[in-house]
Amino acid sequence: MMLSPKASYQAAPATTMSTMGSMAAINPSVQYSSQMPGSMNSINSYSMSPMNNMGSMNMNGMNSMNGMSPMNSMNMNTMGTMNQVMSTSPAMNMELARASSLANQMNAVNRVRTDNKTYRRSYTHAKPPYSYISLITMAIQSSPNKMVTLSDIYQFIMDLFPFYRQNQQRWQNSIRHSLSFNDCFLKVPRTPDRPGKGSFWTLHPDSGNMFENGCYLRRQKRFKCPKREAQRVTQRDGRTDEHGEETTGSTGSPHMTDTTTAQQQQTQQQMPQPKVEPHTMSPPPPNSIQSITSMSNNVPTSLAMARPIPQQAAYVSGMGAHMLGPGQHPSFNHPFSITNIMSPAEHGKAYEAMGYPGYNTMSPISSMPKSSMEQTGYTNLTTSEPSYSQLGTQQNPIPNSIAH
């Protein structure tokens, strides 16, 4: 029997809505200011606008990075298009801004630390209150094209949170696992025109309500693609899944209840099936990556057989594990498709045109209930995270009545 070492540094507590509500008055900067007099100017960025936070975060991240990495330029690019991103998913950017604010505080506290002997522990050692799925989602959403490579995800996380600049092998393995294991992440293969290692990763368009409880540490329910689940069952049992929920529920992943399966299948069925003639596909915008559009001729045979989609509609096809599937969204119009890279502002329109109303509110981050955001004022950080409670004087700054 193997003992998990995680208890010694991480406990991954989930924060319930009630806890979130009660935490509304808790401002991390206030908590730490009581321990670090005079440091408010440096760390009270929670009262700042998200954009300010985002900007300062990135600069902090950049300052602490060694040299120029591809991701650095990506972050700069992200910053450059922040206005567009904001228009695509405001709530998502609130979360990103909050995450960046947290990173900002980490760095600020790091600076304060040198002037304050009483401060014993750096934010650098604190594990950010986000699940890996949340972090991956943030990385994807922060990308102008909503598609990132694995290394981009790594860099995004390390840029944002110094905590993840250590023990990289451990958490990066978890990142890879999360990408492969969770249906909400879709793998988009590279085109011959864009050689390189690894694929691109994007979000499944139907995975929008993963974090509807407003908690980014733990999803209320896990998104599962019925089609992919059926594939798993088929592979596992060596037979065709013809009984849908029953088979899925009995032999499927232990992470999925029958109820959830039924709900999601219903959602899938209710999702309007766009009827877009291939020839009506608009030419890519001027700033699109033209070279990628040749992907339709590069669909692996095995994958093409698995998904008999029209050749004209073949986007970045492939069903390796969790490629975008037919019926879920047409490839040639999928806002995330690399064959259809468009401005964030166009994403919403495209989605609405293909029968996905409210795309702008689909992102996991943006699915945070408005009431929750109003209650929390962006402060729904799961401050019950033990690693945070060990900050400062190593006394838990959060009253037990609130933290638990």
Next chain:
DNA sequence: CTATGTTTAGAGGCTC
């Protein structure tokens, strides 16, 4: 060889 991706297994915490 290294990075990437998949899969399995188990532990701990949370929700119902």
Next chain:
DNA sequence: GAGCCTCTAAACATAG
């Protein structure tokens, strides 16, 4: 307490 979610570890396969 059962079921679910997340995290971690590890083995293995594959691509560049």
